Amino acid sequence: VTRAPRAALIATGDELVGGAFVDTNSGALARRLAQCGWETTRCIVLGDDEDLLTATLRELAPAHDAVVITGGLGPTLDDVTRHAAARAAGVELALDARVLAELQALFATRQRPFPPSNERQALFPAGAEVLANPQGTAPGFALTLGACLVCALPGPPREMLPMLERELVPRLARHRPPSSGLAQRALYLVGLPEGVFAEQCGAAMRRDANPLVGVTAKNSVLSVSVRARAASVPEAEALAERHADELARRFHAHVYSRDEPDLAQVLGRELLARRIAVTCAESCTGGLLAARLTQVAGISAVFERSFVTYADRAKTEELGVDPALLARHGAVSAEVAAALALGAARRAGARLALSITGIAGPAGATADKPVGLVWLGRAFDGAVVTEQRRFLALGRDLVREFAVTAALDLGLRALVPRPH
Amino acid sequence: VTRAPRAALIATGDELVGGAFVDTNSGALARRLAQCGWETTRCIVLGDDEDLLTATLRELAPAHDAVVITGGLGPTLDDVTRHAAARAAGVELALDARVLAELQALFATRQRPFPPSNERQALFPAGAEVLANPQGTAPGFALTLGACLVCALPGPPREMLPMLERELVPRLARHRPPSSGLAQRALYLVGLPEGVFAEQCGAAMRRDANPLVGVTAKNSVLSVSVRARAASVPEAEALAERHADELARRFHAHVYSRDEPDLAQVLGRELLARRIAVTCAESCTGGLLAARLTQVAGISAVFERSFVTYADRAKTEELGVDPALLARHGAVSAEVAAALALGAARRAGARLALSITGIAGPAGATADKPVGLVWLGRAFDGAVVTEQRRFLALGRDLVREFAVTAALDLGLRALVPRPH
Numbered sequence: 001v002t003r004a005p006r007a008a009l010i011a012t013g014d015e016l017v018g019g020a021f022v023d024t025n026s027g028a029l030a031r032r033l034a035q036c037g038w039e040t041t042r043c044i045v046l047g048d049d050e051d052l053l054t055a056t057l058r059e060l061a062p063a064h065d066a067v068v069i070t071g072g073l074g075p076t077l078d079d080v081t082r083h084a085a086a087r088a089a090g091v092e093l094a095l096d097a098r099v100l101a102e103l104q105a106l107f108a109t110r111q112r113p114f115p116p117s118n119e120r121q122a123l124f125p126a127g128a129e130v131l132a133n134p135q136g137t138a139p140g141f142a143l144t145l146g147a148c149l150v151c152a153l154p155g156p157p158r159e160m161l162p163m164l165e166r167e168l169v170p171r172l173a174r175h176r177p178p179s180s181g182l183a184q185r186a187l188y189l190v191g192l193p194e195g196v197f198a199e200q201c202g203a204a205m206r207r208d209a210n211p212l213v214g215v216t217a218k219n220s221v222l223s224v225s226v227r228a229r230a231a232s233v234p235e236a237e238a239l240a241e242r243h244a245d246e247l248a249r250r251f252h253a254h255v256y257s258r259d260e261p262d263l264a265q266v267l268g269r270e271l272l273a274r275r276i277a278v279t280c281a282e283s284c285t286g287g288l289l290a291a292r293l294t295q296v297a298g299i300s301a302v303f304e305r306s307f308v309t310y311a312d313r314a315k316t317e318e319l320g321v322d323p324a325l326l327a328r329h330g331a332v333s334a335e336v337a338a339a340l341a342l343g344a345a346r347r348a349g350a351r352l353a354l355s356i357t358g359i360a361g362p363a364g365a366t367a368d369k370p371v372g373l374v375w376l377g378r379a380f381d382g383a384v385v386t387e388q389r390r391f392l393a394l395g396r397d398l399v400r401e402f403a404v405t406a407a408l409d410l411g412l413r414a415l416v417p418r419p420h
Numbered sequence: 421v422t423r424a425p426r427a428a429l430i431a432t433g434d435e436l437v438g439g440a441f442v443d444t445n446s447g448a449l450a451r452r453l454a455q456c457g458w459e460t461t462r463c464i465v466l467g468d469d470e471d472l473l474t475a476t477l478r479e480l481a482p483a484h485d486a487v488v489i490t491g492g493l494g495p496t497l498d499d500v501t502r503h504a505a506a507r508a509a510g511v512e513l514a515l516d517a518r519v520l521a522e523l524q525a526l527f528a529t530r531q532r533p534f535p536p537s538n539e540r541q542a543l544f545p546a547g548a549e550v551l552a553n554p555q556g557t558a559p560g561f562a563l564t565l566g567a568c569l570v571c572a573l574p575g576p577p578r579e580m581l582p583m584l585e586r587e588l589v590p591r592l593a594r595h596r597p598p599s600s601g602l603a604q605r606a607l608y609l610v611g612l613p614e615g616v617f618a619e620q621c622g623a624a625m626r627r628d629a630n631p632l633v634g635v636t637a638k639n640s641v642l643s644v645s646v647r648a649r650a651a652s653v654p655e656a657e658a659l660a661e662r663h664a665d666e667l668a669r670r671f672h673a674h675v676y677s678r679d680e681p682d683l684a685q686v687l688g689r690e691l692l693a694r695r696i697a698v699t700c701a702e703s704c705t706g707g708l709l710a711a712r713l714t715q716v717a718g719i720s721a722v723f724e725r726s727f728v729t730y731a732d733r734a735k736t737e738e739l740g741v742d743p744a745l746l747a748r749h750g751a752v753s754a755e756v757a758a759a760l761a762l763g764a765a766r767r768a769g770a771r772l773a774l775s776i777t778g779i780a781g782p783a784g785a786t787a788d789k790p791v792g793l794v795w796l797g798r799a800f801d802g803a804v805v806t807e808q809r810r811f812l813a814l815g816r817d818l819v820r821e822f823a824v825t826a827a828l829d830l831g832l833r834a835l836v837p838r839p840h
Contacts (some may be wrong), residue, residue, distance in 0.1 A: 015636035017460050019450030020606075020643045020681075022442055026465070030439030040437050041472065043465040045446070048634075052461065076618050077626045078634065115619065158814060186440075198496045199535060206497045214468075214498065216435035223440045261440075280707075286714025287700075287707030290728045294706025297782055297816055305734035307727070308710045314725035314768075348734075362717055394578060396717055 004039040004182035004229065005065040005175075010046060010056060012072040012081060013155060017047040025070040025153075025160055032164060036172055037182045037233050038066070048072060053084035061088070061145035066172060071155030073138035075118040081152050082141070086125035089145055093123045096130060099139055106137065131167040135159040142171060149175045182229055183236035185244035188261050189222040189254040190409045197222055197251070204243075211243040219401045222254075223261060253418050256409065263408040268296030270415045271303075271352070278411070279348035280306045281319055281340035283331060283357040284374070289404045305348050309340070319343030332357050332369055334386040337377030345379040352414060353379040354407045358389075360399045374403045380414040424459040424602035424649065425485040425595075430466060430476060432492040432501060433575060437467040445490040445573075445580050452584060456592055457602045457653050458486070468492060473504035481508070481565035486592060491575030493558035495538040501572050502561070506545035509565055514546045515539075519559055526557065551587040555579040562591060569595045602649055603656035605664035608681050609642040609674040610829045617642055617671070624663075631663040639821045642674075643681060673838050676829065683828040688716030690835045691723075691772070698831070699768035700726040701739055701760035703751060703777040704794070709824045725768050729760070739763030752777050752789055754806040757797030765799040772834060773799045774827045778809075780819045794823045800834040 009030065011023040026043035033040055041064065046052055053072070060067050072081030086093050100122035107114040124130060124141045131140035131151070136159040142151045151168055153160045189197070194217040198205060204213040211228040224247065228240035248255050257266045271278050280289045290306035293299060307318055312331055315321040321339045329335040337355050345353035358374030365371045372391040377384065387410060391402045429450065431443040446463035453460055461484065466472055473492070480487050492501030506513050520542035527534040544550060544561045551560035551571070556579040562571045571588055573580045609617070614637040618625060624633040631648040644667065648660035668675050677686045691698050700709045710726035713719060727738055732751055735741040741759045749755045757775050765773035778794030785791045792811040797804065807830060811822040 013636065014634045014645070015643060017450060017463055018454055018604075018634075018645065019447035019460070020645065021636055021638055022444060022447055024442060027439035027442055030437060034438055040439070041467065041469075043437055045463040045465075047461065049461075075615075115615075117619075158818070195495070195535075199537070214434040214438075216433065216441055218441055223435060225434070225438065225440065282707075284714075285711070286719075286723075287702075287710030287726055287728065288714075290707030291705070291711045294704075294708075294728075294730065295817065295820075299706075300730055303706075304731035305727075305729050305738060306707055307725075308707065308714075309725050310714065310720055311724035318725060397715065398578065400715075 004037060005172075006063070007033055007038050007040050007066045007068060007172075008060045008064045009040060009043040010053070010060075010067065010069045011043065011155075012046050012048060012053060012069065014047045014078065016045045016071070025155065025157060028157065028161060029068055029070070029164065032169065033172070034182075034184045036169060037176070037236070038172060039182060048078040048080055050080040050084050050087070053080060054087045057084060057088035057145065057150065061148040061150065064148055066149040066151065066175060067145075068168065069150070069152045070160055073121065073140065073152060073154045075115065075120050075137070079120070082120075082123050082125065085128070085141070085143065085150060085152060088150075089125055089127075089143055091126040094126045095119070096122050096124055099124075099130060103137060131163060133159050133163055135162060140167065142167075181231055181233045181236035182227065183233060183240040184228075185226040185240045186258065186261070187224040187226070187244060187247055187251070187255050188257045188263075189224060189251055190220065190256050190263065190405065192222060192251065192254040194222060197224070200250070211240055213243075213247070219398070220405050221261070221263065256412060256418075263405060263412065264292040265296055267408050267412045267415075268293060268299055270412065272296075272298060272301060274415070275302060276352055276415070277302050277304065277348070277350040278352045278354070279304070279344045279350040280407075281344035281353065281355040281377075282306070282308050283310055283315070283340070284360040285356045285400045285403050285407075286310060288400055289354065289356060289407055292404055292408065304350070307344050307347070315340060319347060330366075330369065332359055332373055332375055334375055334377075334388065337375035337386045338379075338384045341377035341379035342384060351381055352411060354411045356403050356407050358399065358403055360396045360403075362396060372399050374399065374406070376403070376407050376410050378410045378414060385410070424457060425592075426483070427453055427458050427460050427486045427488060428480045428484045429460060429463040430473070430480075430487065430489045431463065431575075432466050432468060432473060432489065434467045434498065436465045436491070445575065445577060448577065448581060449488055449490070449584065452589065453592070454602075454604045456589060457596070457656070458592060459602055468498040468500055470500040470504050470507070473500060474507045477504060477508035477565065477570065481568035481570065484568055486569040486571065486595060487565075488588065489570070489572045490580055493541065493560065493572060493574045495535065495540050495557070499540065502540075502543050502545065505548070505561070505563065505570060505572060508570075509545055509547075509563055511546040513543045516542050516544055516550060519544075519550060523557060551583060553579050553583055555582060560587065562587070601652045601654070601656035602647065603653060603660040604648075605646040605660045606678065606681070607644040607646070607664060607667055607671070607675050608677045608683075609644060609671055610640065610676050610683065610825065612642060612671065612674040614642060617644070620670070631660055633663075633667070639818070640825050641681070641683065676832060676838075683825060683832065684712040685716055687828050687832045687835075688713060688719055690832065692716075692718060692721060694835070695722060696772055696835070697722050697724065697768070697770040698772045698774070699724070699764045699770040700827075701764035701773065701775040701797075702726070702728050703730055703735070703760070704780040705776045705820045705823050705827075706730060708820055709774065709776060709827055712824055712828065724770070727764050727767070735760060739767060750786075750789065752779055752793055752795055754795055754808065757795035757806045758799075758804045761797035761799035762804060771801055772831060774831045776823050776827050778819065778823055780816045780823075782816060792819050794819065794826070796823070796827050796830050798830045798834060805830070
């Protein structure tokens with residue numbers, strides 16, 4: 001019987017366990033591991049506590065094929081990963097002369113004195129393999145605890161991510177147990193309640209189903225995973241692919257991508273592929289929609305400018321919205337959403353313009369316009385569409401996020417119609 | 421000897437352990453628990469695995485005063501928290517008739533049929549206390565495993581966060597062991613490298629120091645924590661406060677806040693308090709700066725409009741930047757940053773205008789202007805300041821984030837000067 005290789009992830013740092021910062025490394029690792037056919041059983045965030053990290057490593061190693069630790073490789077005294085790994089393995093720490101020389105050379109290049117504390121970064125558990133870190137001063141290391149591969153990588157994502165590709169992925173490929181097959185596919189849906197999706201999937205969401213369907217809602221997007229197990233990776237791949245195809249057919253009115261979770265990237269790709277100039281007119285989202293679109297690398301080929309018209313006067317002065325329209329219907333109305341989109345398209349000379357006007361809260365609600373009421377507008381080659389959304393009881397940040405998602409979807413549907 | 425009450429956090433969900441989504445609940449819980457004098461020893465993310473959750477609860481309970489679980493309370497089959505908690509406690513699940521009636525009434529109000537699967541949400545471990553969830557259909561519950569308080573809360577943050585305040589915090593206060601004192605203070609710094617800070621703090625960052633100083637860098641902001649232990653909470657509070665005061669004096673040129681990590685909120689507060697109208701002119705950040713400012717509730721009192729001028733032509737047409745200036749110095753230059761700020765201030769009629777023009781990459785670099793080069797501009801009551809930043813080797817998203825942080829700081833320094 002088949003078993004996927006199992007990994008556990010540990011992220012260390014007082015600032016993580018204390019909630020000052022969010023651990024994004026474990027998510028990045030788990031996604032990449034899944035692509036390699038590995039199953040992540042758990043992600044553990046620990047403070048900078050040598051005893052606890054040592055005990056956790058000893059406990060996880062026997063039940064996992066690999067344990068990946070991020071963080072705790074810095075030069076300061078609260079960086080304890082090296083010491084904990086050595087203790088868990090029952091070995092001493094040894095100074096690596098080559099790493100020390102490299103560190104000293106790096107500081108010399110930067111014309112900075114070499115702080116004695118940085119010598120710590122040349123210490124490794126005896127017998128461990130050093131993993132080069134071209135982006136920083138903290139090399140990682142790899143060793144085995146029994147049959148378990150333990151890899152330690154630095155905490156900063158811009159150092160960790162290249163090492164994940166260059167150092168970890170090849171070692172995982174060599175370390176995986178024979179004849180295990182796990183594969184995963186994804187679908188991304190918009191405009192469908194999670195409960196409706198789950199109801200229609202039924203037994204495929206039971207824990208023991210194969211393929212197993214999972215779903216999570218975030219900012220009104222559903223991320224659906226299809227995970228398949230089989231005797232080999234190719235068989236698992238085929239099984240996952242077949243089931244994902246079937247789901248894509250069944251939910252075709254809502255599936256906006258099968259590879260890219262970010263709706264802005266999906267819309268950006270389409271705009272770039274067809275060279276369609278785009279602009280935005282934003283009220284309650286205050287630039288968030290434009291910020292999402294300009295996250296897309298190369299978007300400058302189709303994105304020239306955008307408008308944040310928060311106040312009524314700005315809507316009139318910047319985008320020519322008739323003050324009478326504002327007085328009659330209010331800023332949060334289909335009429336003003338349409339006028340904003342048309343005004344932005346005209347002013348920017350863009351074929352596609354998206355507008356958002358809504359009440360993000362906490363203030364601003366009226367008797368007939370609650371917090372969460374949003375009107376979206378789209379002008380595409382002169383044709384205007386408006387849509388209303390009611391994002392009730394969500395709070396300011398979420399109303400803005402939901403509104404941006406809805407506007408991106410409204411834009412995408414102009415280019416890639418999805419029959420309802 | 422004093423001991424802070426210890427909590428462990430568990431977040432459940434295949435989408436979390438698989439890396440599709442980031443667990444933000446544990447961070448919010450850990451921050452709130454720290455304010456209540458509790459120490460969080462670890463945050464564990466698990467898949468929807470009843471056996472593993474049961475085993476983890478059994479393992480954590482004896483070593484902790486409380487375990488808080490988020491997620492796994494939904495109506496679907498992969499929601500296993502109720503079952504795992506019952507097994508760990510060695511009790512059966514029991515249907516709560518009152519909760520069931522409330523659920524059925526809720527669906528009736530929404531004029532939707534009651535799905536049989538939702539009956540699952542009225543099941544609780546026998547003897548558990550039901551915790552009301554006014555924001556959703558999933559109530560939480562509380563029970564004790566030996567001396568350990570176990571609380572289960574729903575996963576969606578907008579449901580979890582109100583229950584954290586209303587249900588969890590009072591129970592933790594009742595459950596804390598006597599005579600333990602832990603207190604925490606924070607400082608937020610900008611414009612100082614982490615290594616320099618750490619070097620100057622020295623022994624206060626050793627794990628056994630009291631007070632203990634911790635530091636983390638994110639988007640060029642340093643979050644510094646000061647944690648103190650003492651025989652009682654008031655004594656710990658006093659000790660933490662004294663040490664935080666001392667750090668604030670020593671690093672006064674960099675400390676922008678002692679209570680609010682978000683630089684945009686700090687700037688927003690100042691603008692609102694003094695009724696100073698603000699606007700932005702953004703090139704490479706594409707609306708991100710305006711989006712951050714408009715995240716501040718009530719900002720409409722001082723924020724009327726903002727400009728995303730991505731293309732050179734837009735800079736000229738929208739904000740009157742002289743094409744000759746663009747030709748001579750390039751869009752990424754002190755001269756254009758200044759012209760953007762002045763143009764935006766004039767056009768918006770704002771006392772303060774912040775501008776950003778830079779090369780976010782991956783494309784756009786020239787021989788003398790690398791990816792990561794950013795010019796910032798500030799016009800305040802007509803006086804213009806420009807600053808250059810070189811955010812090298814960071815990647816598009818981080819260059820944009822760093823640039824926004826630097827621009828917010830440039831704005832804040834106009835209102836609250838910090839001597840260097």
